Every structure is written in C-alpha cells, then in structure tokens.
Amino acid sequence: MSKMIDADRIRFRYDPDSPAWAVDGASLQVEKGEFVAVLGANGCGKSTLAKHLNAILLPEEGTVLVEEMDTRDEEKLFQIRQTVGMVFQNPDNQIVATVVEEDVAFALENLGVPSGEIRQRIDEAMKMTGIYQHRSKAPHKLSGGQKQRVAIAGDIAMRPDCLVLDEATAMLDPRGREAVMSTIRTLNHDYGITVVAITHYMEEAAQADRVVVMSGGKVVLEGTPAQVFSQAELVRKYHLDVPQATELRDELVKLGYPLPQGIISIEECAQAIYKLFQE
Amino acid sequence: MLKDITIGQHFPGNSLVHLMDPRLKIIITICYIVVLFMAANPLGIALSILLLLSLYLVAKIPLKMIGKSLKPILPIILFTCVLNLFFVVGEGEPLFQFWIFTVYAKGVQYAVLMAVRVLALIAGTSLLTYTTSPIILTDAIERLLAPFAKLHLPVHELAMMMSIALRFIPTLIEETDKIMNAQKARGAMLDNGSLKQRVMALVPVLIPLFISAFRRADELAMAMECRCYHGGEGRTRLKVLRMTRRDLVCGLVSLAVLGVILSTRFFVPGLQ
Numbered sequence: 067m068s069k070m071i072d073a074d075r076i077r078f079r080y081d082p083d084s085p086a087w088a089v090d091g092a093s094l095q096v097e098k099g100e101f102v103a104v105l106g107a108n109g110c111g112k113s114t115l116a117k118h119l120n121a122i123l124l125p126e127e128g129t130v131l132v133e134e135m136d137t138r139d140e141e142k143l144f145q146i147r148q149t150v151g152m153v154f155q156n157p158d159n160q161i162v163a164t165v166v167e168e169d170v171a172f173a174l175e176n177l178g179v180p181s182g183e184i185r186q187r188i189d190e191a192m193k194m195t196g197i198y199q200h201r202s203k204a205p206h207k208l209s210g211g212q213k214q215r216v217a218i219a220g221d222i223a224m225r226p227d228c229l230v231l232d233e234a235t236a237m238l239d240p241r242g243r244e245a246v247m248s249t250i251r252t253l254n255h256d257y258g259i260t261v262v263a264i265t266h267y268m269e270e271a272a273q274a275d276r277v278v279v280m281s282g283g284k285v286v287l288e289g290t291p292a293q294v295f296s297q298a299e300l301v302r303k304y305h306l307d308v309p310q311a312t313e314l315r316d317e318l319v320k321l322g323y324p325l326p327q328g329i330i331s332i333e334e335c336a337q338a339i340y341k342l343f344q345e
Numbered sequence: 346m347l348k349d350i351t352i353g354q355h356f357p358g359n360s361l362v363h364l365m366d367p368r369l370k371i372i373i374t375i376c377y378i379v380v381l382f383m384a385a386n387p388l389g390i391a392l393s394i395l396l397l398l399s400l401y402l403v404a405k406i407p408l409k410m411i412g413k414s415l416k417p418i419l420p421i422i423l424f425t426c427v428l429n430l431f432f433v434v435g436e437g438e439p440l441f442q443f444w445i446f447t448v449y450a451k452g453v454q455y456a457v458l459m460a461v462r463v464l465a466l467i468a469g470t471s472l473l474t475y476t477t478s479p480i481i482l483t484d485a486i487e488r489l490l491a492p493f494a495k496l497h498l499p500v501h502e503l504a505m506m507m508s509i510a511l512r513f514i515p516t517l518i519e520e521t522d523k524i525m526n527a528q529k530a531r532g533a534m535l536d537n538g539s540l541k542q543r544v545m546a547l548v549p550v551l552i553p554l555f556i557s558a559f560r561r562a563d564e565l566a567m568a569m570e571c572r573c574y575h576g577g578e579g580r581t582r583l584k585v586l587r588m589t590r591r592d593l594v595c596g597l598v599s600l601a602v603l604g605v606i607l608s609t610r611f612f613v614p615g616l617q
Contacts, residue, residue, distance in 0.1 A: 122567060144573050152571040159561045160568035164480045164512045171583035173572035178579045185583065206515040220572060 068134050070228050070260045071096040071119055071150070076128035077283075078114060088114040090283030091128070098227065101254045101261045103271035103291075106280035107305035112264050115280065116232045119262065120150035133227065144177065151221025155233040157213035158205075160220075166208070167192065167201040170219045177224070184223075191223040194257065195249050211242020215249055222253070228260040229253065236266060247273070268295070268309040272330040279304055292328030311335035355478045362404035363476045366592040367485035373599050374473045380603045381466055389609040390458065394465050396602055397472065406475050414471035415464055422460050429456035483507045488586060494577075501577025513561070520557060524550050 073094040079087045089111040096102050106112040117123040118130050121137040130137040132146045154160050163169035170188040179187070192198040195215040205213055214234055221229060231250065235243040247270060253259045263270060271277050277294040279287035281304045287294055295301060295308045298316050307313070315329040315338070323342060329335050357363070362370075381393055401408060435451030442448070474482070487504035494500045525535060528549050535546050 117567075120571060122570060144575075147571060147573050152568075154564060154568055156561075156564060158516050159564035162509065162512065162565065162569060162572075164508060168480070168583060172569075172574075175580050175582055176573045176575065178581050181581055181583055181585050184581065188583070204515070205512070206519070217568075224572070 069095055069131070070098045070100070070133065071262070072129075072131040073115070073118060073125075074129050074131075076115070076118060076125035076130060078118065078123060078125050080114075082126075087111075087283050089118070089125075092280065092283060092285050093128075094278060094285065096228070096260060096262060098260055099254075099258050101251075101273070101275045102263070102278060103274035103276070104262065104264045104278045104280060105266075105268075105271050105306055110280045110304075111283040112280045113232055114283075116152070116230050116262070116264050119228075119230050120152050121146050122152070148173075148177070148224045149226055150228045150230055151218075151224060151226040153214065153217050153221060153229065153231045153234040155236050157210050157217060157237065160217045161205045161213060164204055165201075166197065166203055166205060166216050169205065169216055170201075170223050173220055173224045187223050187225070188219070191219040194222055194253065195219040196245075209242055210238045211245040214238060214242065214246050218246070218249060218253075222259075226259065228262065231261065231263045231265075233264055233266060235270065243267075243270075268307050268312075272309045272311075279306065281305075291330045295330050296327045356404075356406055356410075356475050357478070358405055358476065360404045360476070361591075361595060362400055362472070364591075365595055366586060366588050367477050367481050368489050368586065369588070369592055369596045370473055370477060371482075371485055371489060373596065373603075374470060376600065376603050377469050378466060380607050381462055381469070384607050384610045385458065385462065386609055387458065389606050390461055390465065392606045392609065393469075394461070396606070397465060397469055400472060401468075404472065404476050406472065410475065411468045411471070415467055418463070418467055422463055425463070426456045426460050429459055479511045480508055483511065484582075484584075485586065501580070505577075509565070513558075516561075517554065517558065521550065521554055524553050 071094065073092065075091045075093050076089055077087050077091055078089040092111065092115055094102075094104075094115065104112050104115070114123065118125055118137065119132065121130075121132075121143055124130075124138055132149055135142045135146055135149075137146055161169050162172050167188055170191055171184050174184045174187060189198065192201055195218050197212060197215050197219055200208060200212060200216075205216060208216065218229070218234075229250070235246050238246060250261055250263065251273065254261045261274075263274065265271055272291045272295070274291060277287075277289065277291050278285055279294060279301065286304060287297070287300065295312045298308045298312065301308055308316070309330050311332045311334065312330055315325045315335055318325055318339075325338050325342065329338055377393070377397075381390070384390070384393070398408075401411065430448055430452050431446045433449060433452035433455045434447075435449030439447045439449050440453065477485075483504050486507075487500055490498065490500040490503075525533075528546075529535060533546055533549060535543065535550070537543075538546070
C-alpha cells in the first residue's frame with residue numbers, strides 16, 4: 067500500500083539568499099488512516115512543513131509525494147489539493163462566502179462539480195462536522211469552534227484522504243477546541259481520513275497515533291505519544307511541555323511513588339494513582 | 346458605536362418581490378429609473394410613486410423604511426430645491442420678489458417635481474437592496490455582466506472582490522472596535538478634543554487595522570488556493586439562478602406598467 071504522504075529530506079527557505087533554512091532536511095512519512103501530531107516550539111518550521119504537504123510551498127531540495135504524486139508536478143496540482151485538505155489557524159481568514167453552506171461549497175464550485183452534486187456533497191460534509199443546523203447562517207454569527215468546523219467541512223466536501231490542521235485549535239476557547247478535536251477524531255476514526263495535526267497543545271498530541279517533534283527545521287523525535295512523552299527531559303530540551311498527566315506522574319515518581327511509564331492521559335494517570343492507593 | 350453602520354440593509358422575506366429573480370429585479374429597477382427621468386410630468390411621477398408604494402406593500406417592507414432611506418439625502422434635495430426655486434426663470438409675472446431673489450411659478454413647479462423625482466429614485470433603488478441580500482445581488486450582477494467577460498472585463502473577479510468585501514465588513518468592524526478599545530485603554534482620546542485632534546487620534550486605529558487587513562488577505566488567498574481556486578474559469582455554482590414562469594409574468598407586468606407610465610410623456614406636458 068502506498069503511503070499517504072512521503073516527504074523525503076525536504077529543505078526550504080523563504081529567502082533564497084539567506085542561509086537560514088525554515089525546514090532543514092525534515093522527513094515525514096504518514097500512513098493512510100493515521101493520526102499524526104507534529105509538535106515543536108515557535109519557529110521550528112512545523113507550519114512551513116505543513117504547507118509543503120499540499121503544494122502551497124514547494125521544497126527547494128528533497129521531494130514530497132502525496133499518494134505517489136510529486137507536489138512539483140503542476141498537472142496534478144488540483145488532484146493533490148483535493149487529496150490533502152488544509153485548515154489554518156485563524157477561522158475568520160479562511161471563510162470566503164457570506165453564508166455557511168456557500169462557503170462549504172466553495173471548493174466544489176472551483177472544481178466545476180455540477181450543482182446537484184454540490185448540494186449532496188456539502189450536506190454530507192456539514193453533517194459529518196456537525197454544522198448542518200447552521201448552514202444558512204452568516205459566518206460572523208458563529209463561534210470560533212463552529213467557524214473552524216465550517217472550514218473543515220469545506221475541505222471534507224472535496225472528499226480528501228488527508229486533513230492537515232495547521233494549529234487549527236490555537237485561537238479557540240476550550241469548548242471550541244474540544245468540539246473541533248472531537249470532530250477530527252470522528253473523521254479519523256469513523257471515516258478513515260488521515261490527519262496531520264500541527265499543534266501546541268500536548269493534550270491534543272497525546273490523542274494521536276504518533277507524535278513527531280521538530281526543532282530547528284528537523285525532525286528530532288518520533289514515536290507513539292507514550293514513547294515521546296516518557297522522555298520528559300528530552301522533550302523539554304526542545305522547549306516543549308509534556309501533558310499535565312505525564313508531568314504529574316514524573317513529579318510523583320521523583321517523590322518515590324512507583325508509577326508506570328507512558329502515562330499521557332488524565333484517565334490513565336487517575337487509574338494508576340488509584341491503583342497505587344489500593345495497594 | 347460602530348454597530349449602527351449597516352450597508353445594503355436587507356429585510357428577509359418570502360414575498361413576490363423577494364423571490365423574484367434578482368437579475369430581473371435589477372433590470373426593472375434600471376427601467377424604473379429611466380422612466381422616472383423620461384416621464385418627467387406630474388402624472389408620470391405620481392403613477393411611478395403609486396407603483397413603488399404598491400411594490401413596498403407587496404414586499405411587506407414597513408413604509409417608515411422609505412423615510413429612513415431618504416433621510417441621508419434630504420440636505421441635498423433641499424439644496425437643489427432652493428436652487429431651482431430661485432434660479433429658474435419663467436415667463437410672465439414673478440410670484441414674489443424680495444431682496445435679490447425672484448420666484449416664478451415655473452420655479453416652484455420645477456423644484457417640487459425635481460425633489461419628488463429624486464426621492465422616488467432613492468426609494469426605488471432602496472427597495473432593491475431591501476428585498477435582495479447583498480450576496481444574491483452580487484451574484485446577479487455577475488450573471489448580468491457575464492457577456493462582457495468576452496471583452497476581457499474581469500467580471501468574475503469583480504464579483505468575487507465584492508462578495509469578499511461583504512464577507513469581511515462585519516469582521517473588520519469588530520476588529521476596529523477591538524483596536525479602538527485597546528487604544529482607549531492606553532489613554533487615546535477618541536471621543537473628545539477638537540476635530541483635528543480626533544482625526545489625528547484615528548491614525549493609531551487605522552494603521553493596525555490596515556496591517557491586519559493585509560495579513561487577513563494573505564491568509565485568505567492561501568486558504569482559497571488550498572481549495573483549488575483558480576479564477577472564474579470552469580467554475581460551477583451551488584445555487585443556479587433560473588427564471589421561472591412566475592418571474593417572467595412578474596417581469597412582463599412590471600415592464601408593461603412602466604411602459605404605460607412612460608407613455609404619459611406624450612400627452613401630459615412635462616418639464617422642458
């Protein structure tokens with residue numbers, strides 16, 4: 067089976083004259099159906115890497131293959147962008163139309179899909195992301211989380227195989243963030259859509275199948291959330307935190323309580339502590 | 346304070362006027378304006394106003410909205426009225442004279458007709474925006490201008506720009522409010538001081554607003570690219586405008602009525 071995304075040692079800089087590479091030889095493989103979280107401090111190149119995944123940026127060196135299509139291949143551009151949908155940070159700046167359903171239809175209108183089919187596909191997409199009841203509202207009347215789900219629906223309507231979320235929850239309040247994350251989990255879990263989530267939130271990364279840590283334009287650490295977060299010292303070295311549950315576990319271990327490795331969620335932590343008290 | 350700004354006020358509804366094909370509405374509005382100017386006689390204008398009032402009633406737009414739409418242009422109308430009143434030179438005896446002004450009967454007639462005509466014009470075009478949402482209006486303009494695309498007029502781009510502008514008006518108003526509050530919190534005096542001081546105080550509001558608008562534009566362009574936007578070529582639409590039988594009947598009836606009004610110019614003496 068071919069890989070969803072295969073980025074091989076890509077290098078990219080915004081200014082071809084400067085020696086500063088935004089992405090400096092990063093490689094990223096994503097399998098179909100996977101949920102990958104990309105972590106990294108500010109300016110580590112993770113957003114730049116994300117923009118390579120649907121040919122918004124082209125690598126200066128190295129190659130990016132999306133389902134075996136090279137992102138440099140201009141003929142396949144629209145096919146690549148239909149395969150990999152992208153959601154950005156600011157929900158306001160990615161909504162084009164003045165009515166929710168018109169915005170969800172935007173991509174399909176661009177692709178020249180007949181209007182009857184557009185209707186069917188956007189209804190489906192809006193139901194999948196839980197914004198169907200808001201379909202005739204104006205976007206500025208929605209909350210941040212709802213707007214972000216409108217943006218996701220706009221991508222889903224293209225029937226992509228992969229969604230790239232570029233800090234899509236960073237500007238949302240906790241409730242909106244939870245709604246967006248649960249939508250993402252549903253899409254990943256029930257519809258088999260591959261998810262690459264660039265994020266600052268360790269709690270979100272903990273929900274992923276795999277975590278990739280970037281620093282200085284390179285991938286420096288990779289593995290399951292439990293593997294990555296159990297190396298708390300290393301993670302902190304890259305100016306990142308570990309999830310609160312992991313931090314608590316580490317503090318307790320320091321105080322001499324024997325807790326198991328690889329605790330990343332609050333439930334796991336609670337379970338482990340409960341067990342400890344029972345003994 | 347900024348919440349009071351409304352552009353292209355729209356009253357949603359389900360009346361015949363609301364549901365009419367927007368392209369037809371635009372064409373009829375243009376014809377109405379032409380008729381107002383061509384049938385510049387008392388009977389013609391009276392009939393035009395009657396037609397307009399009946400359309401307002403059909404659309405169930407509260408009549409006080411006419412007043413509201415006319416309010417901003419009242420000073421201009423008064424000004425032209427006064428000019429007409431004093432400077433139109435008619436035949437025969439002047440009505441009255443004082444100081445350097447002479448008022449003729451024709452001047453009065455001219456002033457009144459002119460004022461009523463402009464009022465009817467504004468009220469008529471307001472009906473179009475009251476009953477058609479800006480997005481539908483943009484769409485209709487794009488369709489109407491479509492033939493000009495062959496002459497390399499960027500019709501689709503213009504319509505896209507218009508609809509994005511409409512989309513971002515509330516967002517930018519909200520942002521302006523935020524920036525104003527932020528500057529007030531830093532001690533900016535936006536509401537008092539002399540006119541010059543107040544204008545100067547707006548500069549630190551406008552600069553961040555512009556910078557943020559450019560950043561938004563940049564991000565929006567990227568988001569549009571991600572969704573395969575590549576201009577108007579080969580683009581389909583979610584909602585396709587279709588002329589129905591009802592539209593055709595309504596259109597023909599309105600045009601016939603306008604035709605009758607136009608014909609008054611041949612047997613009722615008008616101006617000029």
